[in-house]
Amino acid sequence: MMRMKCRRYLRLYRVIISQFFKIILQSRVDFFMGLFGFFFSQILGIAFLYLVFEQIPSLQGWTLDQLIFIYGFAQIPRGIDHLFTDNIWMVAWRFVVNGEFDRYMLRPMNILFQIISEKLQPDALGELLVGILLVTRSMIKGIVITDALHTVLFFVSILAGALIYTSIKTFFAALAFWLKVSGPFLQVAYETANFAKYPTEIYAKGIRFMITWVIPFAFVAYLPASFFLKAGGSPVVIGMECGIAAVFCCIAYFVFERGTHVYESAGN
């Protein structure tokens, strides 16, 4: 039963996404512009790091190479989430307030699945590409630990990180069911992820507490990244990341599910 359901949803995903590709390919210019734009903003981010390090040779004991790894590592889960679940933003900004959400309520499929499967965000390829490039660079430079345990946990961490991103996005988007538009809140929550691209020690206590325990983006980027950088680090940090991913996933899905029951649609 469960397996049949899974297979059906996978098949659906393929059918829906392949339609999406047909549309995307019709507007190739948009596709490349998006890709280029994101790549460009990534390059600016790294240039910023270089500028900072021209002034300060080390930051709380981190070298530039290490910081570049943290930065690059942070891009990967973000890119994965961005690539697959970008349509959730539309719930926060548009679908609920103008009643387009009706459409999803009328189909015999999981609602969140319908929303996610309707779109892939090619802009995310910019983030993924930069992330992979920078991580590869760090591996070549030999500053990352690459034994079997760390390699496996690397992939686990990336998946858990992407899941945390998606959960936070879903949670704040679901607030739209009560607020009509929750885009601004989602925007703020999502932007705090940018803090976690750098070592959290450089921030004031309040911010550090928030990005570690309230909106736990530190567990998506900085904390696991440092596990891969420093010998003797405890794998517990990856375990915690997975735990947080599971808990946030449940909370976000529960809130979203409750939200669909208070959804008020919109008048004609």
Add this chain to the structure above:
Amino acid sequence: MIEVSHVTKDFVMPKKYPGLRGAIKGLFSNEKTVKRAVDDISFQIGQGEIVGYIGSNGAGKSTTIKIMTGILSPSDGTCFVAGIDPNRRRKENAQNIGVVFGQRTQLWWDLPLSESFTILKEIYNVSDQAYREQMEFLNQVLELSAFFDKPVRTLSLGQRMRADLGAALLHNPKVLYLDEPTIGLDLVVKDNIRRAIREINEKYKTTVVLTTHDIGDIEELCSRIIIIDEGKKIYDGSLEALKDTYGTKRTLSLEVKQIQKASGFSPAEILGVREEECITELDFENSLLKITFDGHKLQAPQILSTVMNEIEITDIQLKETELAEIVKEIYRHGTEGE
């Protein structure tokens, strides 16, 4: 097939105050206003019925439809469609129903219609054979093949409505909800859509609930109508019974040779009925004598012979009160009762 009992829906809104100061005040106040969109409505609809659900704008039609389709949850009362509570078991209910909102398409805007149908086939788990058969039937009644390969956004309104109707019927639902299916369409397309709805209802015994402002839809499709006003049900019954109760006024329009002769002429007096049961109007410009009378009290020939005794007539026309006017009348009564 559909059982709605004592359904009420309240929308809670933060209280608004006028002006900029009001807007700021509203930001900090916790006062709420409750708008009751649907107020204790009950009805049952059997399999194969076509029911017109009518009411003025904001009367609560769409809200009721949205409760029955599972989009909205009722604040109070229960609703079952084919034995399923649409709010609790949304996905199962969705498999049983088809929905067309006249003002908003359910199709994928950028995709060719054929691709939309491919996706819907998967979503509703329609087998290849059922798909082929249903497409053949839909093609025949809705003539989809003419624009089957065009993107939805390039379709005309009439084509889009046919496409939407086809999409809602692909999985052969037990219940079809149509929210203003003929809005903005020209007469020929309206006729096509109505015929298609009738054929589907006859072939599959599909239960149809439709809301409309177009009285033509009701007269041609519905055996039963439910009227709501300000969230309350004010009429539920057959179209004939409605006409019988409310539509008893008939108008006799007579073209006369010399209109001057008709001034001061009062058939009510001659026939011995009250003035409001037989009203006379004169139209000097067109030389028309209009007599509106109560169909229960008087017969047209009676009046006609009374008139012909006095005045020379060149043409005669007898008009029944139109449904549109009956509905208007009912709305007036409905609001008077408040």
